Every structure is written in C-alpha cells, then in structure tokens.
Amino acid sequence: MSDFAGSAESLPAAASVPLASLRGGTGLTAGSLPFEGRTWVTPWHRHDQHQLEYAFEGIVEVETAVARYQLPSRQAAWIPAGVGHKSGFAGARTVSVFFDPALVPDAAGRVRVLPVEPILREMVIYAARWPIARRTSDPIADAYFEALAALVLERLDHERPFYLPTSTDPLITAVMRYTDDHLADVSLGRVCRELAVSERTLRRRFQAATGMTWRQYLLHSRLLRAMTLLVRRNSTVLGVALAVGFDSASAFSRAFQAYSGQSPSAFRRERGH
Missing domain, CATH: 1.10.10.60 (Homeodomain-like)
Structure with a gap:
C-alpha cells in the first residue's frame, strides 16, 4: 500500500512477538516518546502499556495480525497494550503517549485510528514534557496524564475507517x-x-x-x-x-x-x- 508497508506473509505468531517495555521497570503510569525523521519500519513488537501515537507530519502505518492501519498527519493511532504490531514511518514526525492500562480501562482490543481535536492535540504535544523514560514521576504529571487518559477514552468511540484487512x-x-x-x-x-x-x-x-x-x-x-x-x-x-x-x-x-x-x-x- 505504500513504500514501507510490509506483507501479510510476514505476520508472526502471537506468542513470538517480543515485549518492548519503555518504562524500564520504574512503575511510571504514563509518559511520552517523540519520533522524527527517516523512513523506517519497526520490528514486530508489543507494549505493556497502551499507546496513543499522534502524527504531526507525514504518514504512519500500523500493521497487526488482522489489519493495516493508515495514519495520515493530524490523526492518532490507538494501540492497546499487548497487541503485536509493527509501524512504518515515511517523512513522519510523531509523539506517542503511553498509558498504564489501569489509566484507560476497557480500552483493550484492537488498534483504531482516531480524529484529534485541537485540545487533545495540544495536550499530546505538552505531554512531551514528561518522557516515558524518566526516572520518577510527580503529582503534576500524574494528574495531567489522568486528564489526558479521560479525553482519549472518550475519543475511542469516534474511530476512522482508515484500515485494510490482512x-x-x-x-x-x-x-x-x-x-x-x-x-x-x-x-x-x-x-x-x-x-x-x-x-x-x-x-x-x-x-x-x-x-x-x-x-x-x-x-x-x-x-x-x-x-x-x-x-x-x-x-x-x-x-x-x-x-x-x-x-x-x-x-x-x-x-x-x-x-x-x-x-x-x-x-x-x-x-x-
């Protein structure tokens, strides 16, 4: 579908998808991770946290065992904890926010592409203040991510049909x-x-x-x-x-x-x- 999309033949068995933990055992409930630059395809992986990936620029594709999701700029992908996937980036600038599953209950299941309204976009941008790899959290960060999680949970019912099956x-x-x-x-x-x-x-x-x-x-x-x-x-x-x-x-x-x-x-x- 694009220059960086993988083929369905490469779908791995669910049990073989490695876990990528970005919080390094610190117990943080949430944090952010930016990406900017080259065309790149990640290996297959899964996270122990929910991921909201917002694209400022370029195109992102997320492939799972059941579908290939297209993420144009100014849209976000919701990737639940435990879902095996790989992501492709083409001229993309993104920020991902990771949430402990307890912060966004009943949000497991499948990947979704979400529209991002201005207030949510600005909150995702500001979340870059608190990287997921930081050593400790603080009350301000915890309150901020709780509010952001509530907004994200509300947006999950407004997904866009930007995907193809595998x-x-x-x-x-x-x-x-x-x-x-x-x-x-x-x-x-x-x-x-x-x-x-x-x-x-x-x-x-x-x-x-x-x-x-x-x-x-x-x-x-x-x-x-x-x-x-x-x-x-x-x-x-x-x-x-x-x-x-x-x-x-x-x-x-x-x-x-x-x-x-x-x-x-x-x-x-x-x-x-």
Whole structure:
C-alpha cells in the first residue's frame, strides 16, 4: 500500500512477538516518546502499556495480525497494550503517549485510528514534557496524564475507517499485493488472470478471509493511497485521482468525502498544502 508497508506473509505468531517495555521497570503510569525523521519500519513488537501515537507530519502505518492501519498527519493511532504490531514511518514526525492500562480501562482490543481535536492535540504535544523514560514521576504529571487518559477514552468511540484487512491465506495475500501495486488500472479479471484463479473462487475466498468484497477492498485501498499522495508537495486533486484509478476528480472527491468526512482539497489544506 505504500513504500514501507510490509506483507501479510510476514505476520508472526502471537506468542513470538517480543515485549518492548519503555518504562524500564520504574512503575511510571504514563509518559511520552517523540519520533522524527527517516523512513523506517519497526520490528514486530508489543507494549505493556497502551499507546496513543499522534502524527504531526507525514504518514504512519500500523500493521497487526488482522489489519493495516493508515495514519495520515493530524490523526492518532490507538494501540492497546499487548497487541503485536509493527509501524512504518515515511517523512513522519510523531509523539506517542503511553498509558498504564489501569489509566484507560476497557480500552483493550484492537488498534483504531482516531480524529484529534485541537485540545487533545495540544495536550499530546505538552505531554512531551514528561518522557516515558524518566526516572520518577510527580503529582503534576500524574494528574495531567489522568486528564489526558479521560479525553482519549472518550475519543475511542469516534474511530476512522482508515484500515485494510490482512490475511494468512497465500492467495488472498497475493491478491491484496497485486491490487495495491496496480491501483491505477487494476480489474478483477486482470487479478484473476495474473494469479490463475477464477473470479468465482476469488470472490468467495476473499469475502471469507477479509469480511469484505474485493471491490470494497479496492476502493478502500485507493482512498488510503490517495491520502499519502495528497500530502505530498506539488500534488493536485486530479493527479491523485488518476494515480489511484478514478476517472475524474469529481468521482474521486465524492468517494473521498464519503470515506473520510472531508473533501480532498480540505484534507490537503488542513495539512498545510
């Protein structure tokens, strides 16, 4: 789906995903960790704390055993404690806030992409005052993170559908990869010819493996790829529409608005383009 996305074939067994503890046995209930710079893909890992990762700039992708989540700038990813994942960064500047699970109860389960309102964004930025690797906490920090946790818990019911499924079925993995690599001109017939499978078989197995039709997957993949292209300098709405397989800017704009809640032009403007 992007230059740094991994393939579903690399999904590890849950028991083999190593635990990465960032608080070093200090018992801190919360803290922050910034990231800025290069294109990079982390190894598979999991945390003993919940993670809220906010992207100021660039694109972040989070892959789990069941889905690939797209995190455009000015959105946040919620990654519950214990969920095995790997993250890819492309020109990204992020801040992650880590919470002890007791601070955000009933928030386990799956990764989610969340919209970030101004007050939450400013609180995440200010949380950089207290790194997760600090040796001790203090009452001000504890109170601050408790308030931030309450805001995050409220936002969990407002997730965005910015994700694609993964699969351990080799055929479905190949279908996804081929589709993602040929968004401008792919068709179901072309996928079937390339992979030597009948349309009936592909439709049946794809639906069973992912819970969506191939055409739904194609539309979501096109719109998620469009998000990565829209934030690039010198991109145009028409150019992005054609690059991901839409026949016109108007058709692309309607689909993008329905999917993201914003027009492509508003999406670009919000990110400084």
